[in-house]
Amino acid sequence: MKNTPTLRDVGEHGVIQEIIAAAPSSLNGDDAAVLLPLAPNSRTVATTDMLVEGRHFCRDWSTPYQVGMKAITQNYADIEAMGARPIGALMALGAPLDTPVSVVREIAEGIAQRTGEYNTELVGGDVTQAEKITVSVTAIGALGGDRQPLALSAARAGQKVVAHGKIGWSAAGWALLERFGRDIPDAELQPLVDFHCAPMLDPGRGVIARATGATAMTDNSDGLVHDLHTIARRSSVRINIFADAVAPDELLVRAGELLDHDPWDWVLAGGEDHTLLGTTMKDAPSGFRLIGEVTRGNGGDLVTVDGAPARYISGWESFPEEA
Structure with missing residues (x-):
């Protein structure tokens, strides 16, 4: 039976190529992503959250694909909670060297699935060696119009x-x-x-x-x-x-x-x-x-x-x- 390649086998460049192949974006691949212009009278909204193996997910229970989807949901929910529209996501991934490359690809496929539901893309990120799989996503959103953001401090009696x-x-x-x-x-x-x-x-x-x-x-x-x-x-x-x-x-x-x-x-x-x-x-x-x-x-x-x-x-x- 053919051995499954690991992160040690393919190296950083190979890992990045797997992620880009699983979650393609024309904006990804340079030193930084240049996002499309926001609508007039629009403000940028940004948030970040992470999933740590053993703390937020267990690989015996969650598939890598599900981990990718969850990482986007928890970040895009924060964008939505401001009343904003998600427009893109970046991912920083840490993983042990013996992690199968297929695991990383499936995480990226889950991210691509969920970002696609919002008509957005994974537009960049970083990878590094870590003791446990850690997926950190930064989500970017656009807040259009002149209404105030949906702030935690804006609830009023009678609502x-x-x-x-x-x-x-x-x-x-x-x-x-x-x-x-x-x-x-x-x-x-x-x-x-x-x-x-x-x-x-x-x-x-x-x-x-x-x-x-x-x-x-x-x-x-x-x-x-x-x-x-x-x-x-x-x-x-x-x-x-x-x-x-x-x-x-x-x-x-x-x-x-x-x-x-x-x-x-x-x-x-x-x-x-x-x-x-x-x-x-x-x-x-x-x-x-x-x-x-x-x-x-x-x-x-x-x-x-x-x-x-x-x-x-x-x-x-x-x-x-x-x-």
């Missing part, structure tokens, strides 16, 4: 809280993988596992929300209560979540029964769904649904569920405090 995307699915998928690995005993729960490995959103929803009157937005990366708490604190308001609007769906309830776990934990504190969470005085924008209300900040819990303290509030922390 509605709206959401686009799944809530709790990624955490439930992770819990299933942690217990069973890829051998999930209930095949009906596979969508939860797939969503954890490669979450997705409908492109353009942040732009639509901003165009139709939303003022504040974030994405559910660290947990519903955690991320709404950030908006409430930065905006000096309180947010009340409607329990009926975010109640665990049939798949979450089924997973909870299988794992003997309260699915409300995944909904309120799970994170990594990258659901877009916004506030607006108007009706929920296309693709969004009403999940709560913004009230005046008069002390007490900044985020409640049906007026009561949230049952779960922990959320995700990159640097958790020791017990």
Whole structure:
């Protein structure tokens, strides 16, 4: 059987050529990418996020293709949360020398798939040796028109809280993988596992929300209560979540029964769904649904569920405090 070439075998130039072949762009290949001119009265938006093997993904669970897709989703969700349109991405990749070249190519193919859904491209990046596979993506976006960005500090009392995307699915998928690995005993729960490995959103929803009157937005990366708490604190308001609007769906309830776990934990504190969470005085924008209300900040819990303290509030922390 023919040996699979590794990064050690092909070297840096070979790795770069594999990435360019898997995620081609006419803008990639020079010292830096020169992006197309932005529209008049437009501002540039930039963000960066990374995935570290063993911390954000496990190769026993996630395919390299899914890792590539997830890397774009989590970055483009941040662009969308500002009300901006993604226009390009760069990737910095670190990997051990014995990593098969095919793994890098599949990561790039996943990136190409997800960037293509937004009509964008991977326009450059860097590769280096590392102890673990690390994928760092920098996303660039364009904020058109004269409306303000969707800032964390722009929620106002009297507004509605709206959401686009799944809530709790990624955490439930992770819990299933942690217990069973890829051998999930209930095949009906596979969508939860797939969503954890490669979450997705409908492109353009942040732009639509901003165009139709939303003022504040974030994405559910660290947990519903955690991320709404950030908006409430930065905006000096309180947010009340409607329990009926975010109640665990049939798949979450089924997973909870299988794992003997309260699915409300995944909904309120799970994170990594990258659901877009916004506030607006108007009706929920296309693709969004009403999940709560913004009230005046008069002390007490900044985020409640049906007026009561949230049952779960922990959320995700990159640097958790020791017990």
